[in-house]
Amino acid sequence: MKGPRILGEEEIKIEERPPPPLERIKPHKWLSAKDLEDYKRLERDGYELYVSKIAEEKMRNHSIRFAEIQKEAMGLLLGWIYRNCGKEYTIVKDVVTTDLESSSVHVRFDRDAFEKLFTSLEEAGFDYLVVGWYHSHPGHGCFMSSTDVYTQRSLFNSSRHTAIVIDPVNKEIKAFYLDGKSIRTREFAIYWDEYENPYYGTRVKKRELRSDPDCVAPTQ
């Protein structure tokens, strides 16, 4: 019996597209003072990673929910890679997850729950790349453990890939990537699309207070 034979490969083309504008990005509220300094330093030049508000909320809420039962949370980052002025950047548009085999120091997908994960991928509603993964360290701080580094090296070994680590107990978040053999931190911004603005499509007018003779102020 012959093994499978590869006949050819087709790669994606990286599209030129400007990143989210300054008025639609913010630092994550759980950044440390030092990370916030780094964020501000890069604000003008742009970031290598932009995480949507929706994806950030899902990751944070997942991590908080699992911290309440002293367990780690985990999922995949879905997005795409773009180029702007010769520089590549990644957009994380959404995240997907499924049931987990999890403890306070270890996490992986439940072996019987892949179909739930695949349903989420089918229903993502956009062409995606798995641009990395997220997981939580409830109460242990944000760093890459030896297991995390092994995962990064065996699965996410391109510098485009990101590992987001969240500690919901200490309210910390950090993003990491593999640069050759070294793990480095990556500054990132939270962005929101125009349609995610709560006042999108409406004009908010200042209303004047009317004095109503029939309205009597409540007395104590």
Add this chain to the structure above:
Amino acid sequence: MPLRIKVRNAESGATVEMELEGENTIDDIIEGAAGYWEKDAGAYVLRRGRRLLRGQQTVAEAGILNNDELELIPDPEGG
């Protein structure tokens, strides 16, 4: 008669076209694609739509058809 399928790497978006025999297993497909992209085959799972394709199943048993598109999905582990 050999089958031709496409396997998409979910991490890079790249797709390989692959020729298979009915007796090839899902593990053969994962190893072939992961090997081509220099990845650790044991750290991936393969999907056909919403369905997980199991390692020891043959192509025929898994119901893989000519021109099917499968996707290689990373299966991370955190600590």
